[in-house]
Amino acid sequence: MLENIDLSLVNWSRAQFALTALYHWLFVPLTLGLSFILVIMETKYFRTGSEVWKKITRFWMKLFGINFAIGVSTGIILEFQFGTNWSNYSWFVGDIFGAPLAIEGILAFFMESTFIAVMFFGWGKVSKRFHLVSTWLVAIGASLSALWILVAGAWMENPVGMVFNPETARNEMNNFWEVLTNPVAIDKFFHTVTSGFVLASLFVIAISAWFILKNREKDMALKSIKVAAVFGFFASVVLIFTGDTSARTLAKVQPVKFAAMEAHYAGENNAGLTVIGFLKDVGELDGFTEKKVVAKIEIPSLLSIMTNGSKNSYVPGIKDFVYGNEEHNILSAEEKMRRGREARDLLFSYKEAKKTGNEVLADELKIKFDDAEFQQDCFKYFGYAFLDKPGDIVPNVPIVFYSFHIMVALGFLFILIQILAWFYSYRNNLDTKKWFLRLAIFILPLAYVAQETGWIVTELGRQPWVIQDLMPVSIAVSHVSSATVQLTFWLFTILFTALLVAEISIMKRQIQNGPKIEEE
Amino acid sequence: MYLAISHAFLQEYWWFIVSLLGSLLVFLMFVQGGQSFIFTLAGDESEKTMIINAMGRKWEFTFTTLVTFGGALFASFPLFYATSFGGAYWVWMAILFSFVIQAVAYEYRSRPGNVLGKRTFEIFLFLNGALSPLLIGIVVGTFFTGANFSINDMNFGKWESPWYGLEAVLNLRNLSLGITVLFLSRLLGLMYIVNTIDDVELDAKARKRSVINSVNFLAGFLFFVISLLVSEGFAVNPDTGEVFMEKFKYLHNFLATPLVLIIFLIGTLLVLYGLYRMIFTGKKDPIWFGGAGTVMVVLALFLVAGYNNTSFYPSVFDLGSSLTIRNASSSLYTLKTMMWVSFIIPVVLVYIWYAWRAINRKPIDRTEIEEQGEGHIY
Numbered sequence: 015m016l017e018n019i020d021l022s023l024v025n026w027s028r029a030q031f032a033l034t035a036l037y038h039w040l041f042v043p044l045t046l047g048l049s050f051i052l053v054i055m056e057t058k059y060f061r062t063g064s065e066v067w068k069k070i071t072r073f074w075m076k077l078f079g080i081n082f083a084i085g086v087s088t089g090i091i092l093e094f095q096f097g098t099n100w101s102n103y104s105w106f107v108g109d110i111f112g113a114p115l116a117i118e119g120i121l122a123f124f125m126e127s128t129f130i131a132v133m134f135f136g137w138g139k140v141s142k143r144f145h146l147v148s149t150w151l152v153a154i155g156a157s158l159s160a161l162w163i164l165v166a167g168a169w170m171e172n173p174v175g176m177v178f179n180p181e182t183a184r185n186e187m188n189n190f191w192e193v194l195t196n197p198v199a200i201d202k203f204f205h206t207v208t209s210g211f212v213l214a215s216l217f218v219i220a221i222s223a224w225f226i227l228k229n230r231e232k233d234m235a236l237k238s239i240k241v242a243a244v245f246g247f248f249a250s251v252v253l254i255f256t257g258d259t260s261a262r263t264l265a266k267v268q269p270v271k272f273a274a275m276e277a278h279y280a281g282e283n284n285a286g287l288t289v290i291g292f293l294k295d296v297g298e299l300d301g302f303t304e305k306k307v308v309a310k311i312e313i314p315s316l317l318s319i320m321t322n323g324s325k326n327s328y329v330p331g332i333k334d335f336v337y338g339n340e341e342h343n344i345l346s347a348e349e350k351m352r353r354g355r356e357a358r359d360l361l362f363s364y365k366e367a368k369k370t371g372n373e374v375l376a377d378e379l380k381i382k383f384d385d386a387e388f389q390q391d392c393f394k395y396f397g398y399a400f401l402d403k404p405g406d407i408v409p410n411v412p413i414v415f416y417s418f419h420i421m422v423a424l425g426f427l428f429i430l431i432q433i434l435a436w437f438y439s440y441r442n443n444l445d446t447k448k449w450f451l452r453l454a455i456f457i458l459p460l461a462y463v464a465q466e467t468g469w470i471v472t473e474l475g476r477q478p479w480v481i482q483d484l485m486p487v488s489i490a491v492s493h494v495s496s497a498t499v500q501l502t503f504w505l506f507t508i509l510f511t512a513l514l515v516a517e518i519s520i521m522k523r524q525i526q527n528g529p530k531i532e533e534e
Numbered sequence: 535m536y537l538a539i540s541h542a543f544l545q546e547y548w549w550f551i552v553s554l555l556g557s558l559l560v561f562l563m564f565v566q567g568g569q570s571f572i573f574t575l576a577g578d579e580s581e582k583t584m585i586i587n588a589m590g591r592k593w594e595f596t597f598t599t600l601v602t603f604g605g606a607l608f609a610s611f612p613l614f615y616a617t618s619f620g621g622a623y624w625v626w627m628a629i630l631f632s633f634v635i636q637a638v639a640y641e642y643r644s645r646p647g648n649v650l651g652k653r654t655f656e657i658f659l660f661l662n663g664a665l666s667p668l669l670i671g672i673v674v675g676t677f678f679t680g681a682n683f684s685i686n687d688m689n690f691g692k693w694e695s696p697w698y699g700l701e702a703v704l705n706l707r708n709l710s711l712g713i714t715v716l717f718l719s720r721l722l723g724l725m726y727i728v729n730t731i732d733d734v735e736l737d738a739k740a741r742k743r744s745v746i747n748s749v750n751f752l753a754g755f756l757f758f759v760i761s762l763l764v765s766e767g768f769a770v771n772p773d774t775g776e777v778f779m780e781k782f783k784y785l786h787n788f789l790a791t792p793l794v795l796i797i798f799l800i801g802t803l804l805v806l807y808g809l810y811r812m813i814f815t816g817k818k819d820p821i822w823f824g825g826a827g828t829v830m831v832v833l834a835l836f837l838v839a840g841y842n843n844t845s846f847y848p849s850v851f852d853l854g855s856s857l858t859i860r861n862a863s864s865s866l867y868t869l870k871t872m873m874w875v876s877f878i879i880p881v882v883l884v885y886i887w888y889a890w891r892a893i894n895r896k897p898i899d900r901t902e903i904e905e906q907g908e909g910h911i912y
Contacts, residue, residue: 079641080642080645082641083638083640083641083642084638086594086597086637087633087634087636087637090597090600090601090630090633090637091630091634093601094604094619094630096608096619097608097615097616097618097619097620098619098620098626098627101616101617101619101620101690101691102616102620102690104612104616104619104620105612105613105616105617105689105690105691108608108609108615108616108864109865109868110868111608112607112608112609112610112612112615112864112868113609113868113871113872115604115605115609116602116605116606116609116872116875117605117609117872117875118605119602119604119606120602120605120875120878120879120882121875121878123598123601123602124598124602125882125885126598127597127598128594128885128886128889128890131591131594131889131893132889132892135591136892139892139893139895139896140892140893144892179865182689182865183688186864186867186868187865187867187868188867190871365687365688368687492619492621492623493620493621493690493691493692493693494620494621494693494698495698498624498698502627505631509634509635512650513638515650516638516642516648516649517638517642519647520642520646520647520648522647523646524645524646527646
């Protein structure tokens, strides 16, 4: 497919995608969650007619607008970057991947953009009911948008509902329902959206806590905290549950990523779950470094139970996937590479036969290609043909391991904060708990850390694959020069950083001004 | 559910949908056109704020249409998406950068605590207003003039110019379409200003400014259309898929598809009538004629680029690599699935219309801008 892979181009293209995704992901979770918090607040205004709830809704809506704008701004690059920087990928899977993106535009983006205009500009111009419906539709639109992009993303991690067509040299969709109900997509959607709800809840709690500490807008702040705490608590429960189901699904469809999350190198029965620990190098193996978790706190057998529902079950480790494990029916990476090369060579032979006009041979090869056994035994590992060595299948374990554990630990901390916020709100003594209010403010940056580490686990954990087992990142890139991508990388870095600084500064001032002062 | 629809029909159907989205995008670029006037049309801060707020309440429609246009191209013609975006890198990146800076500019421009300053975001709006219509016009121009790429037997594209798309700017015909779209968007922006802002002075200035912009637009449009009709085009042999040059190809396409020709002619007349009402009457409605005409003209141009056995994205480097709606499309299954989704588009248009009317019921005026009231002012 690609004769000469320019690693510098691959790395800069990855860096650019990571940069834009990480920036984009700073803003999307708040949009997802705050939109539903606005829904709750405005519904209260609609039902009670209370001007207090209107003021509260409008204050948070202003902050929503500031965050939303930069989320949109960073998002447009992501969609088009599949084409600009990953054009081989775009062709190889465009028949499947493009559909959710188009549906996202038609179903979700238009809903969001149409009704957000009513939400912002409709006060006093449309009826209260129409305004409330618009706010609801913005929130639904935002989540629908997340659904479709996550369906697309999940397909990359667990490609289903398609068949490879050697004629066009691409994967083609043959079952849309399977793509939509991909178990990874379902887990990913609920986990991602509820993580956004949790972040928004912590955002509202932190800013409200600041108002209470400053002895300003106490009524608004206390009411906001109550809404955010209850909303956030239920979101956290779903988040933890979907985190668990996500891990189970990962163990099946992305077992190396799953093993990397736990730095689980050697497979074992009664595998324990690491709660906390540090990685130490053990030694160099074939193209990757083995590590050991030291100074760890571990819950015995829990990893086996979580993965397979039984404490005696075997949880394979990274070395099983590199070297294979006959007893547990795990093929080695070397064997998968051999099978992948067989599939690739058959494709090349087919293309050569077509090129030379040898239709008889082409037909014979196509029959072989379409054979279900060949698909299962060889084509399934097509992407392995492009790897250099078995160790290439191992992602960066330390980054994935630490990111995963930081994310999980913070997730449990957040639910504690929400419970306390709810409890003190219920007891009507929140304003006397200065230590808690300060803690709530301190927690907010950690909510963003949790979001970004979650993203890192997802994206770095799946390396080297852009499409699991079918296409490594290295052959997915566009044929542009490395210098070109370097230049756009730095332009994005400067632009997004400048916009982030502006956003934080505007957000800070808007919060300081509170709900009363609109303009300087 | 089994539905006996051919792949060929769906390829044409999806080319129509993509063309419709493209034509709606050009119409909605009245937002960009309006932005390009913020430094030159507004006499004072209130006028500038009125223009920015008039456009600012609609910018997301344009933005969303662009994103959906891209998504629809990806889903229906992935080989175009992969080849053009991955090759004409700099042109697409310039377009995208201009939209990145637009998206934040409205919301942040007048906010307290804006460390980059109001002027920075106004420059962002101006840059987006001037650059994006010009560059989008130039890119669409390559649909008729060709681009420098090759496709290998695995259908992976490679750009064959070190300028990665910037070379398209130097083609006079591409440039003429870029200039046409730029001045058309400016005219539509002026039409939208007189329609939605209730201000006598701004109204008069907008109408006066329409004259010179009409001259520029018509010059570009006439040059492009005449050169299109007399030029060679990229024809496709429907039996073999071979691409070859054909004299007067696009003229032939218009004549072979009379309905498209009628759409083009009516659209042109509507745009001209809109300009007449803008310049010679005091009516507030030119945007409706100009807007409808724009959609029809652009739709017709997209259709002649892809229908009647024509390569819609020809390669001047290697004719055999040229893209047609046959070889660049998604599979039958995907196009059929997407067809069901496309049936939702009329519903989307209806709610957009409803929400648009609700917001535009009361025109923007100085009182609203200066007193702020309940509104969300940019």
